[in-house]
Amino acid sequence: MSRQAVIDTIIKLKKERDAVILAHSYQVKEVQEVADFVGDSLELSREVTKVECSTIVFCGVHFMAESAKLLNPQKKVLLPVMEAGCPMADMVTPEALKRAREKYPDAAVVCYINSSAAVKAESDICCTSSNAVKVVLSMPNKRILFVPDKNLASYVAGHVPGKEIIPWEGFCATHSAVTERDVEEARIAHPGAEVAVHPECSPAVARMADYVGSTSGIIERVSKSSCGAFIIGTEAGLLYRLQKDNPRKRFYLLSKGLICPDMKKTRLEDVLQALEKGKYLIEVEDEVRRRAVLSLERMLSVV
Numbered sequence: 001m002s003r004q005a006v007i008d009t010i011i012k013l014k015k016e017r018d019a020v021i022l023a024h025s026y027q028v029k030e031v032q033e034v035a036d037f038v039g040d041s042l043e044l045s046r047e048v049t050k051v052e053c054s055t056i057v058f059c060g061v062h063f064m065a066e067s068a069k070l071l072n073p074q075k076k077v078l079l080p081v082m083e084a085g086c087p088m089a090d091m092v093t094p095e096a097l098k099r100a101r102e103k104y105p106d107a108a109v110v111c112y113i114n115s116s117a118a119v120k121a122e123s124d125i126c127c128t129s130s131n132a133v134k135v136v137l138s139m140p141n142k143r144i145l146f147v148p149d150k151n152l153a154s155y156v157a158g159h160v161p162g163k164e165i166i167p168w169e170g171f172c173a174t175h176s177a178v179t180e181r182d183v184e185e186a187r188i189a190h191p192g193a194e195v196a197v198h199p200e201c202s203p204a205v206a207r208m209a210d211y212v213g214s215t216s217g218i219i220e221r222v223s224k225s226s227c228g229a230f231i232i233g234t235e236a237g238l239l240y241r242l243q244k245d246n247p248r249k250r251f252y253l254l255s256k257g258l259i260c261p262d263m264k265k266t267r268l269e270d271v272l273q274a275l276e277k278g279k280y281l282i283e284v285e286d287e288v289r290r291r292a293v294l295s296l297e298r299m300l301s302v303v
């Protein structure tokens, strides 16, 4: 089937199956183009609560589709590639989190949305990279156990005076591989360009940046800045959206390694298969869902 035929069939099936396609900004360009909505984790969590169609095809990684299911238990949520996971989300298990809670009984547990439903069920509240600071500040506790990303935890710790952040030892292999040397070399190659990085990068890299923020934060910064060129320190997929929205500005990826293998697993053909065969269906056990959704809903009520 030609690429255009695949796109036409996706559009036709979407109507027939009463489906909406949501995609994270790290998805490949072709998938972003067929999506009804493209956004970051927070925007997508908000968007799923507004969906009217009976089926959501979630082009992203497993925890994102699972969060969509938590917020929409009555809808059919499909993840086109079941193996598309987030290795960082797997760095914390509910058992290990329960043990840590016993060690820090006075701490509130804030879990990054990049986590399983079972981990969300053991947490007090969720956050994303765009609202982590506000979420932490909303908690009455002085101590916060922040799971699983130690780099986001470090970024948050620098913006919440009076709070003690206890970081988990997780990290994103894609973002944390960016080095200070990458920043130095990119600044030499593109003098005058602003450096904008995701808080999943290491604290050393974040300190060298002009701006640190989530994907939606980077989009906003770029649109408001008078600068004409940007060095982007997050997953390569975001450059498609940035270039489309800002055709007169120039964008350079901070490091060649900024490609998340899991986010790149979903292709147009997988979206087509998802619609044709109704796969892969995301399910969450009732008891886990009941507790996990509270963490997500608390987050959405804060920001």
Ligand code: 13P
Residues within 6 Å of the ligand: 039, 040, 041, 042, 114, 128, 129, 130, 172, 200, 214, 215, 216
């Ligand atoms: P956002 O919260 O910016 O969408 O990032 C999600 C993610 O997986 C970052 O690697």
Ligand code: SF4
Residues within 6 Å of the ligand: 061, 085, 086, 087, 088, 089, 114, 172, 173, 174, 175, 200, 235, 260, 261, 262, 263
């Ligand atoms: Fe997970 Fe990193 Fe990929 Fe985001 S970029 S989905 S944190 S592995």
